[in-house]
Amino acid sequence: MTFVDGAIVVLRVVLPALILPGLVIPLxxxxxxxxxxxxxxxxxxxxxxxxxxxxxxxxxxxxxKEDVVPxxxxxxxxxxxxxxxVFAALSTFAVVPYGPTVRVAGKVIPMVGAxxxxxxxxxxxxxxxxxxxxVLAGWSSNDKFSLFGGIRSxxxxxxxxxxxxxxxxxxxxxxxxxxxxDVVAMQEGAFRLxxxxxxxxxxxxxxxxxxxxxxxxxxxNRLPFDLPEAEAELVxxxxxxxxxxxFGSYFLAEYINVIVASAMTATLYFGGWSLPGFHPEGWxxxxxxxxxxxxxxxxxxxxxxxxxxxxxxxxYDQLMRLGWKALLPLSLANLLWVAVLAIWRGSR
Amino acid sequence: xxxxxxxxxxxxxxxxxxxMVAGRDPIKNVLALVVSFFALAVTYVLLLAPFIAALQxxxxxxxxxxxxxxxxxxxxVGPERPDGIRxxxxxxxxxxxxxxxxxxxxxxLRTSGARLPAQPEAVAVxxxxxxxxxxxxxxxxxxxxxxxxxxxLLAALVGAFVLARRENAP
Numbered sequence: 001m002t003f004v005d006g007a008i009v010v011l012r013v014v015l016p017a018l019i020l021p022g023l024v025i026p027l028x029x030x031x032x033x034x035x036x037x038x039x040x041x042x043x044x045x046x047x048x049x050x051x052x053x054x055x056x057x058x059x060x061x062x063x064x065k066e067d068v069v070p071x072x073x074x075x076x077x078x079x080x081x082x083x084x085x086v087f088a089a090l091s092t093f094a095v096v097p098y099g100p101t102v103r104v105a106g107k108v109i110p111m112v113g114a115x116x117x118x119x120x121x122x123x124x125x126x127x128x129x130x131x132x133x134x135v136l137a138g139w140s141s142n143d144k145f146s147l148f149g150g151i152r153s154x155x156x157x158x159x160x161x162x163x164x165x166x167x168x169x170x171x172x173x174x175x176x177x178x179x180x181x182d183v184v185a186m187q188e189g190a191f192r193l194x195x196x197x198x199x200x201x202x203x204x205x206x207x208x209x210x211x212x213x214x215x216x217x218x219x220x221n222r223l224p225f226d227l228p229e230a231e232a233e234l235v236x237x238x239x240x241x242x243x244x245x246x247f248g249s250y251f252l253a254e255y256i257n258v259i260v261a262s263a264m265t266a267t268l269y270f271g272g273w274s275l276p277g278f279h280p281e282g283w284x285x286x287x288x289x290x291x292x293x294x295x296x297x298x299x300x301x302x303x304x305x306x307x308x309x310x311x312x313x314x315x316y317d318q319l320m321r322l323g324w325k326a327l328l329p330l331s332l333a334n335l336l337w338v339a340v341l342a343i344w345r346g347s348r
Numbered sequence: 349x350x351x352x353x354x355x356x357x358x359x360x361x362x363x364x365x366x367x368m369v370a371g372r373d374p375i376k377n378v379l380a381l382v383v384s385f386f387a388l389a390v391t392y393v394l395l396l397a398p399f400i401a402a403l404q405x406x407x408x409x410x411x412x413x414x415x416x417x418x419x420x421x422x423x424x425v426g427p428e429r430p431d432g433i434r435x436x437x438x439x440x441x442x443x444x445x446x447x448x449x450x451x452x453x454x455x456x457l458r459t460s461g462a463r464l465p466a467q468p469e470a471v472a473v474x475x476x477x478x479x480x481x482x483x484x485x486x487x488x489x490x491x492x493x494x495x496x497x498x499x500x501l502l503a504a505l506v507g508a509f510v511l512a513r514r515e516n517a518p
Contacts, residue, residue, distance in 0.1 A: 077379075117479060121402035128410025132382070135417055139375060147421065154418050158411060178479055 004107070013113045016098065017090050024255040025055045031305050038309040062248040070141070070241050077140035082246045085133035085253035092126045092260045095119040097181045098293050099273050102286035111273075111286060112181060119180040120172055123264060124165055127219060131157045133253070134221075134238050141241040149237030152227050152316065156218055159320060160225075163327035164215035170208040170331075170338040171201055171268045184272035198276045202269040204341055208334040209269045211327050213300075216261040218323065220254060222304060224311040225319060232313075262300030263293070270296050354394045361387035373427040374420045378413055385409045399479040 029044070029052060036043025044051035069078060096119075099111030116122060131154050138150015175183045183201075191197050202209045218225040229237030239250045266272060273289035280289045314322070364384035371377040385408045392401035486494055 077375075116398065118398045118402045121399070121406065121479075125402050125405035125410060128406055128414075131410075131414055132379075132417075135414070135421070136379075139417075139421055151418065151421055154414050158414060161410075176480075 008107065008109055012109070012111070013094065016093050016113060020090060020093060020256050020259060021086075021252060023259060024252055025059065026052075027255050027259070027301065028055045028058070028251075030302075031308075034302070034305045035309045038306070059248070062245045065244040067244040067246060070143075072142045073241065074140040074142065077136050078241075079246075081133050081137040081140060082242065082249035082253075084136070085130065086249050086256070088126050088130035088133060089253040089256035089260065092123050092257075093263065095122045095180055096260070096263050096267055097184055097272055098263070098290060099286050100280040100289040101181075102280065102283055104283050104286075109286075110181070111290065115179065115181050118178050120168060120178040120183075124161070124168070128157075128161060130219075130253075130257070133250075137242070137250075138238040141238070143241055145234045145236075145240045146238050149229055149234050149240070153221065153238060156221075156225065156227060156319060156323075159323040160215040160218035160327070163211050163323060163331045164219060166328065166331035166335055167208040167211040167215065168268060170205050170334050173335065173338045173342055174201060174205070180267055180272075183268060184274055187271035188274045188276075190276045196276070198271055198274075200269060200271045205269065205334055205338060207330055208338070209265075211331045211334065212268065213265055215323075215327060216265065217304070217307065218319070220257040220261055220304075222254070222258065223308040224314050226313060227316055227319060258301055258304050259297065262297045262304065265300050266293065266296035272296075350394050354391055357387045357390035357394070360384070361391065372429075374425045375417065378416050378420065382409050382413050385413070399482055 032054070033043045033051070044054040047053040047057050069075065094113035095116060097110070097112035097115070101108060101110040103109075134153040134157075135150040138146040138148070138153070141147070171183060172178055175186045177183070187199050187201060189199055191199050191203075197203065217223075221227075221229065227237075229239065234240070239247055242250065273293040275292055278288070278292070280286060361384045364380045364387065368377045368380040368384060371380060385404060389401040389404040389409075392398070392404060
């Protein structure tokens with residue numbers, strides 16, 4: 001392996017890990033402006049043009065505030081938990097293909113961190129670990145509100161992970177592979193029976209997509225499923241005792257999770273970076289593919305924000321009922337339907 | 349390189365398994381077990397079994413141990429306090445078991461000549477074996493075992509349901 005090859009690998013892996021947290025800065029601004037728009041008020045518009053410097057100002061504030069660690073906490077776990085949250089959020093993206101494979105100057109560069117054969121499983125493995133960040137924060141804070149938030153979140157994430165994984169299993173079954181680049185490859189082009197309609201998984205697996213996307217809200221602790229930090233009952237839930245940037249890291253992790261969940265939705269159900277009739281060539285094609293992927297991801301991020309300011313929070317029993325009695329059976333039905341489709345395709 | 353990572357991961361797995369047994373605080377014990385399982389998953393990847401590694405994290409670290417934590421937190425089990433009672437018989441039997449087990453392990457290592465599977469020159473991450481092969485094997489040669497385990501799990505599920513159900517529930 002030459003130096004250039006090594007540099008390419010480092011860039012493939014490190015760049016997304018640096019860009020993702022960077023994207024959170026404008027994303028917070030977008031969230032606040034969209035929220036203001038939905039609630040018919042101006043939103044942050046004083047700091048810099050259009051209020052764009054509001055987020056950087058907030059970040060400087062978070063970094064320079066005093067980091068209070070209450071005496072009654074379990075110090076080691078209390079300090080460890082926020083970094084776990086950011087770690088889990090960032091490492092999920094490692095296997096998501098964010099662009100086509102490009103050939104530049106005789107070098108083949110796949111635009112994905114690591115194209116492993118267990119890509120989809122990696123995503124679920126890491127998201128299932130993210131629950132520790134919340135549970136440990138709740139427990140180590142030694143505070144009843146935090147503990148309640150932590151316990152709620154562990155039950156919620158485990159419940160919704162079942163439905164989410166079963167829905168995604170439909171995509172695995174259709175693609176015949178856990179590899180996310182294969183999932184994108186199978187969605188290229190248009191349907192043979194219905195021309196001009198992209199071969200995206202969302203059409204044959206509409207139910208699977210709905211289950212996956214609804215579960216993604218629960219997995220990222222976003223409204224209407226933000227029970228672990230429900231302000232009205234739990235002060236701030238699992239991060240009640242946190243201050244300064246440790247508190248900020250939970251927000252960082254939440255926004256990165258929103259981006260990653262949107263990227264996964266775009267990849268699994270909307271063809272990732274591919275578009276019908278789009279055959280990327282050279283570095284320009286790579287850039288265009290990246291833009292297509294970014295546009296699809298941005299769309300779902302906006303849906304996340306839109307839903308947050310539209311729906312009220314669920315009650316805990318409603319949350320559990322929806323997860324176990326609606327989403328899980330629906331995802332199983334979807335899996336059965338995809339299996340039928342696969343057999344029908346195989347028999348032709 | 350692989351050998352160094354493997355040894356480091358194996359060491360971490362053993363050390364944290366020891367911490368899990370020796371620790372007094374149940375929450376810390378569960379966390380030590382999580383670290384140990386994670387290190388085990390790393391060794392699975394180096395043994396060319398990435399699928400098993402992923403399952404190890406999803407099922408054990410991600411689901412079962414979270415439930416452990418959940419129960420420990422719900423019951424609010426505090427750190428265990430030594431009660432100062434000596435148990436000579438248990439200590440003797442425990443040490444004996446450790447010695448016998450260590451002897452068994454050593455014997456197995458010597459006869460099998462344990463080493464990492466012969467690595468092809470520079471295995472790329474992309475070229476690791478496919479989970480498909482495992483699926484084929486599971487649903488052909490080991491179908492009976494697979495079905496037996498699934499029936500066992502179903503029985504456990506029904507059992508849990510019967511035990512947890514209230515007498516006069518609708």
